[in-house]
Amino acid sequence: MGEKKIEKIKEWDKNYHIHTFANEKTYQPIVVDKTEGNYFFTSDGKKYLDFSSQLVCVNLGNSNEKIIAKVTDALKRYGFLWDKYATEYRSLASQKIIEEIPGVNRWAGKVKFFSSGSETIEAAVSLAKLIKNKTRLLIKEYDFHGWTSEALKCTSIKYFGSLKDIGTNEIVELPSDDSYVTIPSPLCWRCKFGKCYPACKENGVLHCIKETEKIINEAGAGTIAAYLGETVSGFGMVIPPEEYLPQLRNLLNKYDILWINDEVQTGFGRLGKWFAYDLYDGIYPDIMCIGKGLVNSVIPCGAIVVSKEIAKTLESKIWYLGSTFSGHPAAMAAAVATIEYMIENEIVEKACRKGEYLRSKMEKLAEKYQPNIAVSGYGFYMQLELLQYKTDTRSINVNNAYSPAKAIMDGCYQRGLVLGGLLPYSIRLAPALTVTTEEIDQAVGVLDDVLKSIFEEGK
Ligand SMILES: Cc1ncc(COP(=O)(O)O)c(C=O)c1O
Incomplete structure (x- = not known):
């Protein structure tokens, strides 16, 4: 590109x-x-080298020829057809999600497509409310669910969707109401x-699960349609102990509350x-x-997958919802090509092995930098915690105080490595699942250099 064009x-x-999360001035x-590819x-x-897969979404890297070829074919063959008409690609995408992705057919019956993750939250929440004929939702601290109205209300981190005045630093948050129980x-x-895991367990039950049961009872279990949550919270990389989800699932069953995952x-x-x-x-769920990864993010798309039981319920109803x-x-x-590519190339199994390599x-x-940093995560969803900053409460630094995580990310960016995360004391590593061991070595080498300049040379 010439200078003038740039x-x-x-x-x-x-x-x-209008830019995202940006001071326009x-x-x-x-x-x-x-x-x-990954660059x-x-x-x-x-x-x-993009070690953040953009917004943790280009799971196979860019330029995947198989996906590009199928998308091009669909555009040439169909152009646009609305939801009323069945296409080969939609029927194949549905079949692959339910029958071919390992384990999904153990519980799921049907799928419906939308244009983004946020839209799937809107649809899932409204379906749960309709099925249960109840209006309230359980949501979890630090979970993020998207940008649309319901999705923002279900996100307990109030920073998202807020409007900050650059001059006064005053922040206007979107109003919420008592339909959302955190x-x-x-x-x-x-x-x-103030508890410690695993000592926090009483008769095997986690203290936070006991507290959750109290909250459900105080709110009135009979008013709650569903619990909407992330299993591993992406925003703050909260990885629950192994007992958490099974115990939460038991609670939801006990109080007849649906689980939207x-x-x-x-x-x-x-x-x-x-x-x-x-x-x-x-x-x-x-x-x-x-x-995101459903279509390798080449085209906006999302979907809700519903249990066999909900699919059966829908057989005797008309859901007046579509876009x-x-x-x-x-x-x-894109969905068909992505799933086919992932299965044929054993992408998930390889990501598991390469994720272990990254973790090691x-x-x-x-x-090397102990006691300054700790590492947590699974696969290619890895978090680096900056431990010496004991004040981290998983809150975003809205007033632009010094952020060591940002300083490290900036240092890496200057050396050609893109990392992600919004928290001031933690950094997320989420490369494409197709990342090579050489690229992992390269990224960790850059990170090491930057950490050295901060922790050893005090720069
Ligand atoms: C966990 C989670 N849910 C929902 C969304 C919203 O998806 P979208 O940005 O496609 O609307 C995101 C996006 O980052 C997400 O991370």
Whole structure:
């Protein structure tokens, strides 16, 4: 791209586009020329290894020829057809999700497509409310569910969707109401009840589960339609102890509350399993929300997957819900190609093995810089915690105080490595599942250099 064109791109982008999480006055556009596999190239000729898969969504990296070919075929063959018409790609995508993704047919009956993860949250929540004829929801601390109205209300981190005045730092948050009942997060290493895992268990039951039961009873179990939660909270990488989900599932069964499992980010191999619920034996959701990795993010798409029981309930009803772009032929082709590619190339199994390799390298870093850092996570969903900052309560630094995580991420970016995360004291590593061991070595090498400059040289 010539200099003049680049300047115009920057000018029009800065002047006419509303940017995400950005101070419009100081915002500087990063113009990307192209992407290739796990890399992107900026207009100033620099190359970046994307260890964040953009928004933890390009699970197979960019430029996947099989996906591009199927999407192109769908566009040539169908262009656009709305939901009323069945296409080969939609029928194949549905069949593959229910029958071919390992384990899904143990519990799931049907799937319905939407255009984003947030839309799947809207649909899942409204379906649960309709089925149960109840209006309230259980949500969990630190879980994130998206950008649309219901999805934001179900997100207990009030920073999302808020509006901050740059001059006064005053923040206006969206109003919520008592339809959303928040349960504690199983954030064991910073337990809000001052307990220690596993000593927190009484008769085998986790203290946070006991507290959750109290909350359900205080709110009135009979008013609650569903619990909406992430199994592993992506925002703060909260990894529950092994007892948590089975015990929560028991509680939901006991009080006849549906479980909506938000796998928009954790689904499609991110944790070295097809879905986060696969980390547990015999625990299945009633409704599951998926997106991002479903189509390798080449086209906006999401879906809800419902249990056999809910699918049966729907057989005797008409659900008056749909959208223009539900089941868009190009998105369906992307889903078919993504799932086929993942199964044929054993992407999930390989991600599990390569994730172990990344973890072993990260643990060596933790050892080298102890007691400053710790590592947690599964598969390619790895978190680096900066331990010396004891004040971390999983809150976002809205007032732009010094953020060591940002300083480390900036240092890596200058050296061509992109990492992610919003918290001031933790960094997320979430490369594409197709990342090579050489790329893992390269990324950990860069991170090591930056950590050295911060912890050893005090720069
Ligand atoms: C867990 C989770 N749920 C829902 C969403 C919303 O998905 P989308 O951005 O596609 O609307 C996201 C997006 O980051 C997410 O991480």
